[in-house]
Amino acid sequence: MALSFIKKVFTFGKDKPAEEPVPEAVARELEPRSRAEDLPVAADPVLPEEMDTAGGPAADVGEGEIEEPGILDEVLPLPPADQMSDFGLVPLSLLEIEAEAETQASDESEAEAPPSVPSGHLPHKGGDRSEADAPASVEETAEVAEALSEEIPAEIDVEEDISIQPISPLVGEMPGRAEGGITPTEPSDLTAEQPKPEFPVLPKGFATGPAIVEQQPIVPQPKLSWFQRLRNGLARTSSQLTGQITALFTKRKLDDETLQDLEDLLIQADLGVETALRVTDTLASERYGKDVTGEDVSRIMASEIAKVLKPVAKPLQLDLSHKPHVILVVGVNGTGKTTTIGKLAAKLSGAGLKVMLAAGDTFRAAAIEQLKIWAERTNSEFIGTKLGADAAGLAYDAFEQAKARKCDVLIVDTAGRLQNKAELMAELEKIVRVLGKLDPDAPHTVLQTLDATTGQNALSQVEIFRNVAGVNGLIMTKLDGTARGGILVAISAKHKLPVYFIGVGEGVEDLEPFEAEDFAHAIAGLPQ
Numbered sequence: 073m074a075l076s077f078i079k080k081v082f083t084f085g086k087d088k089p090a091e092e093p094v095p096e097a098v099a100r101e102l103e104p105r106s107r108a109e110d111l112p113v114a115a116d117p118v119l120p121e122e123m124d125t126a127g128g129p130a131a132d133v134g135e136g137e138i139e140e141p142g143i144l145d146e147v148l149p150l151p152p153a154d155q156m157s158d159f160g161l162v163p164l165s166l167l168e169i170e171a172e173a174e175t176q177a178s179d180e181s182e183a184e185a186p187p188s189v190p191s192g193h194l195p196h197k198g199g200d201r202s203e204a205d206a207p208a209s210v211e212e213t214a215e216v217a218e219a220l221s222e223e224i225p226a227e228i229d230v231e232e233d234i235s236i237q238p239i240s241p242l243v244g245e246m247p248g249r250a251e252g253g254i255t256p257t258e259p260s261d262l263t264a265e266q267p268k269p270e271f272p273v274l275p276k277g278f279a280t281g282p283a284i285v286e287q288q289p290i291v292p293q294p295k296l297s298w299f300q301r302l303r304n305g306l307a308r309t310s311s312q313l314t315g316q317i318t319a320l321f322t323k324r325k326l327d328d329e330t331l332q333d334l335e336d337l338l339i340q341a342d343l344g345v346e347t348a349l350r351v352t353d354t355l356a357s358e359r360y361g362k363d364v365t366g367e368d369v370s371r372i373m374a375s376e377i378a379k380v381l382k383p384v385a386k387p388l389q390l391d392l393s394h395k396p397h398v399i400l401v402v403g404v405n406g407t408g409k410t411t412t413i414g415k416l417a418a419k420l421s422g423a424g425l426k427v428m429l430a431a432g433d434t435f436r437a438a439a440i441e442q443l444k445i446w447a448e449r450t451n452s453e454f455i456g457t458k459l460g461a462d463a464a465g466l467a468y469d470a471f472e473q474a475k476a477r478k479c480d481v482l483i484v485d486t487a488g489r490l491q492n493k494a495e496l497m498a499e500l501e502k503i504v505r506v507l508g509k510l511d512p513d514a515p516h517t518v519l520q521t522l523d524a525t526t527g528q529n530a531l532s533q534v535e536i537f538r539n540v541a542g543v544n545g546l547i548m549t550k551l552d553g554t555a556r557g558g559i560l561v562a563i564s565a566k567h568k569l570p571v572y573f574i575g576v577g578e579g580v581e582d583l584e585p586f587e588a589e590d591f592a593h594a595i596a597g598l599p600q
């Protein structure tokens with residue numbers, strides 16, 4: 073009897089005889105939904121306006137009231153039948169029985185098939201259902217479940233053979249579930265093709281949807297050594313020079329004509345007549361009448377340039393018996409005075425010296441602000457004045473302040489000026505004179521910055537600034553760019569002024585002591 077009852081129960085919705093209506097809740101409980109993902113989610117099972125008659129929405133399931141799926145995945149003893157629905161569980165064995173009953177039922181009567189819920193239609197609870205569809209109470213469900221559990225063959229070991237599949241916690245949250253009124257959705261309802269939103273057809277070259285941008289991993293660039301930056305900066309000079317030299321000596325012996333051509337090439341590279349002659353003389357004495365390669369010439373050239381530069385590659389001497397040792401920084405506009413001051417201050421204050429920076433460039437507000445920032449960055453003292461104020465007056469005040477505050481070094485910035493502007497050069501002369509009144513040796517160092525991209529004009533800059541302000545040391549900046557470093561060789565050969573540092577970048581670290589050999593190798597395109 074029980075088996076035939078089960079058969080009927082499982083064929084509900086397919087061949088249900090009209091005279092034996094099966095409560096919907098029973099059928100629902102036995103529907104094939106043993107896995108959480110199989111659970112149908114009724115579309116709007118209760119309309120808001122139906123809430124009163126439906127008994128209101130299900131109480132929310134509180135956190136922790138639902139067992140973790142992982143726990144329920146284990147084989148657990150079957151709970152008492154009357155509690156199964158409370159747990160939201162369906163015995164797997166029943167699902168197997170159902171599958172069997174379904175097969176038989178489909179054989180028996182296809183013609184008797186009762187009206188089923190049309191695909192895509194989900195009847196509303198409390199709507200226009202027939203009596204047969206009427207919701208069953210939880211008690212009824214429990215009774216049926218108990219009857220079914222009695223029918224389980226004796227050989228089935230409940231503990232071993234019945235695994236309980238958890239039903240998604242969602243079930244407890246579904247309004248219909250609380251009222252015992254979940255209406256199963258045919259699988260076809262879920263897979264049925266939904267009407268696609270219509271988009272306009274875009275012209276060729278366009279596409280709809282979110283753009284997919286492939287992210288390229290950012291590869292950090294290794295920081296180049298200062299020599300590599302110097303070599304890169306001088307690459308234009310060196311590659312031009314070595315390329316021409318190689319071309320000059322290909323399949324040619326060293327004679328007067330090739331020597332003259334070489335001398336011209338070296339002068340064009342800003343190295344100056346003096347250095348050019350040194351190179352050709354040495355080459356002639358060693359290899360005249362013989363085959364010469366470009367590499368031979370590069371080696372001799374590097375060696376002769378280094379000889380010129382070595383005497384000027386000196387450290388910046390600080391006489392710390394003066395408190396302060398005054399460094400006046402001069403040069404043409406934009407040659408890197410302020411930046412170089414910042415770099416020097418960083419080195420000196422980093423070494424524990426007390427440094428003061430004086431904003432003597434009273435022409436540019438930005439220059440004053442720039443120096444102030446450098447002072448903050450380098451933990452230096454700062455002194456400035458109004459825009460347009462007398463720069464010599466500021467230099468005077470700065471000296472006194474630095475002395476009073478026991479600064480080791482005072483570095484005075486000045487406005488950039490072209491060497492041919494007499495009035496501005498006279499102002500520079502005045503600054504030097506005023507400082508000399510406070511200390512006859514001040515300024516102790518007059519540094520001139522030279523922009524390495526300048527070329528021949530740098531020669532006359534040194535000439536005039538030296539005469540007016542008594543420049544006694546040089547710093548060549550921007551050797552990391554597209555430099556024409558050959559001019560430093562010519563200046564060194566002519567003026568023999570110490571070259572203390574070279575600038576190889578805009579960063580605070582990018583100031584390197586000048587090394588004659590390295591510089592000579594970089595110009596000749598040879599490794600360090």
Ligand SMILES: Nc1nc2c(ncn2[C@@H]2O[C@H](COP(=O)(O)OP(=O)(O)OP(=O)(O)O)[C@@H](O)[C@H]2O)c(=O)[nH]1
Pocket residue numbers: 403404405406407408409410411412433436439486487488489549550551552553574575576577578582
């Ligand atoms: N690449 C590179 N840029 C530098 C170097 N030194 C300075 N600069 C840049 O050159 C520009 C001018 O530098 P400043 O320090 O303002 O030059 P300045 O001589 O004080 O300028 P004025 O006050 O106008 O005379 C700035 O953009 C600096 O960042 C260097 O060694 N390498």
